[in-house]
Amino acid sequence: MKTKAIYPGSFDPITFGHLDLLKRSCKLFDDITIAVVVNPHKKALFTVEERVAMIKKATKGYGNIKIDKFDGLLVDYAKKVKANVIIRGLRAIADFEYEFQMALVNRSLYKPLDMVYMMPSVEYTYLSSSIVREVAALGGDVSKFVPACIVESLKEKMKNVC
Ligand code: ADP
DSSP, X not given: OOOOEEEEEOOTTOOHHHHHHHHHHHHHOSOEEEEEEOOTTSOOSSOHHHHHHHHHHHTTTSSSEEEEEEOSOHHHHHHHHTOOEEEEEOOTTTTHHHHHHHXXXXXXXXXXXXXXXXXXXXXXXXXXXXXXXXXXXXXXXXXXXXXXXXXXXXXXXXXXXX
């Protein structure tokens, strides 16, 4: 059976942690779609369209990666695009409990789906989009955490929201 993988998340914004996982995923899967979650209940810094455009820029040269957005249940989206693998990351220990629960719930909702978890390089273990947003909002240097094109997007956004 052909493997089609989805890497779902908020990506608000995409960071070197996400990109680290993506590079690892490219070695394992030929068909990867980054799927940006449209969640009306979660207030995001960037719009979904902005996040998709930023991911496009940040993943230039990563080979055959598609970028899409979805709302509703991840399993319904996976069924729709005929995906059978979900890629997720595990940072320090904080992600484990939530991801463990989601993996089992998703599997019980849609049996053919398997979750693949990856650990990033150690320097990205503590990196999250929320800490990047916080540092950027306070005027800190985020160039160690996100690619240069995202640094620029953050600067622009902070000018408009602050
Ligand atoms: P979500 O709101 O779904 O957690 P995120 O954009 O925060 O969306 O994360 C998407 C996925 O990428 C999650 O599986 C998350 O654990 C993973 N991820 C985010 N940052 C990192 C990182 N620094 N290292 C490894 N995985 C990460």
